[in-house]
Amino acid sequence: MTAEKDTAWILKELEPVVEERLNWHLDKTSNWSPHDYVPWSVGHNFYALGGEDWEPTQSKLGEAAMSAMYVNLLTEDNLPSYHRVIAKTFGYDEDNPWTAWVNRWTAEEGRHSIAMRDFLVVTRAIDPVILEQARIDQVTQHFDSDKSPLEAMAYVTMQELATRIAHRNTGLESEKDGEPLANNLLKRIALDENYHMIFYRELVKAAFEVAPNDMMQAVAKEVMNFQMPGTTIREFGRHAVTIANAGIYDVPLHALEVVKPTMKLWNIEKRTDVNGKGAEVQEKLGRFLNNKLYPLATNLVSGWKSKSDQHPYLPLSEQRDI
Ligand SMILES: [Fe+2]
Ligand SMILES: [Fe+2]
Numbered sequence: 001m002t003a004e005k006d007t008a009w010i011l012k013e014l015e016p017v018v019e020e021r022l023n024w025h026l027d028k029t030s031n032w033s034p035h036d037y038v039p040w041s042v043g044h045n046f047y048a049l050g051g052e053d054w055e056p057t058q059s060k061l062g063e064a065a066m067s068a069m070y071v072n073l074l075t076e077d078n079l080p081s082y083h084r085v086i087a088k089t090f091g092y093d094e095d096n097p098w099t100a101w102v103n104r105w106t107a108e109e110g111r112h113s114i115a116m117r118d119f120l121v122v123t124r125a126i127d128p129v130i131l132e133q134a135r136i137d138q139v140t141q142h143f144d145s146d147k148s149p150l151e152a153m154a155y156v157t158m159q160e161l162a163t164r165i166a167h168r169n170t171g172l173e174s175e176k177d178g179e180p181l182a183n184n185l186l187k188r189i190a191l192d193e194n195y196h197m198i199f200y201r202e203l204v205k206a207a208f209e210v211a212p213n214d215m216m217q218a219v220a221k222e223v224m225n226f227q228m229p230g231t232t233i234r235e236f237g238r239h240a241v242t243i244a245n246a247g248i249y250d251v252p253l254h255a256l257e258v259v260k261p262t263m264k265l266w267n268i269e270k271r272t273d274v275n276g277k278g279a280e281v282q283e284k285l286g287r288f289l290n291n292k293l294y295p296l297a298t299n300l301v302s303g304w305k306s307k308s309d310q311h312p313y314l315p316l317s318e319q320r321d322i
Contacts, residue, residue, distance in 0.1 A: 003148075004277075005211040011091065011098065011149055017206040019097040021199050022104065029108070029195050034115030037185040043122035058124035060178045064246030066126055067239040068170035069182075070134070073120065075163070075230040076113035077135045079106065081143035082229075089145075089152045105196060112189050119185055125174075134234045141232050150211070150218035153204050158226060160197035161258045162249065164190045169248040169313045204266060212271065213278030219268060220281040223259060224288050247312040255297035256314065263289065 045051030059066065083106045090098040121128045147155060171186030207215045228249075230236060244250040263269065269286050304311055 004213050007149055010207060010211050010214070013210045014203060014206055015097050017203060018101055021202050022097055022101050025195055025199055026104070029192065032111075032188060034111055034118055037115055037181070037188060038118045038122050039181055040122060046128070054124055054127045054129070056127075059126065060123070061125045061174055061182075062177045064242055064248060065170060065173040065177050065179075065182075067242040068166065068173065068246075068248045069116070069120060070126055070131070071230055071233060071236065071239050071243060072163075072166060072170055073113060073116045073131065074134055074138055074233045075228075076109060076116060078138050078143055078229070078232075079109050079113065080139055082106075082109070085143065085145045086152070086156075089147065089149050101199070105199075108192050108196070112192065115185055115189065119182065123179065123182075125179065125182070137234055138232060143229070143232060147222075148218065150204075150207055150215055151222055153200050153207060154215075154219045154222040155226070157197055157200040157204055158222065158258050158262060159229060160193050160200060161262065162228060162254060164193035164197060165253055165257055165313075166243075166249040167193060169253075172313070173246060173248055201262065201265065208266065208271070208273070212273040213276060216268075216271065216274045216278040216285075217281050219266065220285040220288075223263070223285060226254070226259075247314070250300075252297040252301050252311060252314055255293045256301075259289070259293060 047053040061069065083102070086105070087099075087102050090102055092099050092102065117131065120126050120131065145152070167186045167190040171183035171190070174180075174182035174186070204215065204219070228240075233239070247253070268282065269289070271282065274282050301311055301314060
């Protein structure tokens with residue numbers, strides 16, 4: 001990326017927006033409690049305390065919901081790495097709204113793994129030994145990133161929206177398998193992810209106002225190289241294929257429900273405030289979207305339709321808040 005404006009200056013310029021968006025976020029979000037979403041009465045002890053250890057027959061979840069729960073929880077479990085990366089990227093000085101946001105976001109993300117693990121262990125939906133071993137592996141291996149703050153804002157906007165969709169569809173898939181309370185919980189978590197997405201999305205909009213060429217380059221890089229977090233999860237590839245095959249999170253959802261509305265909201269293809277390198281990558285990104293990503297997604301969807309095998313989670317029927 002050819003930076004035109006100093007990153008520290010851009011972050012300083014954005015501080016009033018961070019403060020405003022954090023206050024909006026605190027006003028909208030609610031301090032829900034994980035224990036309210038867990039059916040404790042169905043739980044019983046494991047062998048170490050006189051009960052029985054996990055058996056596959058105890059889970060109500062099918063293979064797809066199980067894979068999605070596993071990947072979603074392990075992704076949430078990697079919060080120590082994400083906190084480190086995000087604090088390093090946006091700063092951790094006292095009395096700085098960026099720091100206040102990073103800390104609040106971390107607290108909310110921590111709630112997601114607490115709630116999901118409690119739910120999965122109590123309902124015996126997944127082997128808790130596998131979950132714990134995979135968590136230890138994942139956190140020990142750790143995750144790092146060298147994204148600039150603008151790249152991180154663009155990436156996290158899409159990642160939060162993707163995570164929202166993945167949680168939401170995992171909940172619906174679990175309900176189909178006979179676990180409606182899992183849907184209840186994941187709907188609540190998805191709402192948090194939506195608010196996180198809105199925070200970053202609005203910051204990107206504000207960054208376009210102060211540094212359009214730098215922001216355009218950051219968006220182009222992140223859209224054209226997007227990867228979900230969690231690639232370091234044990235057996236991620238196998239689970240990702242199962243999740244995609246079930247339509248819980250796949251290329252059409254990513255292209256049509258994450259990238260497309262986000263590009264539209266940031267007015268990426270029609271912006272007239274970019275020039276030089278910014279205008280060059282705007283054109284390149286437009287070609288990538290219109291000649292590659294969107295056609296690939298629509299071809300996949302129409303392929304399914306012709307086989308009367310409609311995509312289970314497209315289009316999203318619920319409000320998108322975007
Ligand atoms: Fe989360
Ligand atoms: Fe989130």
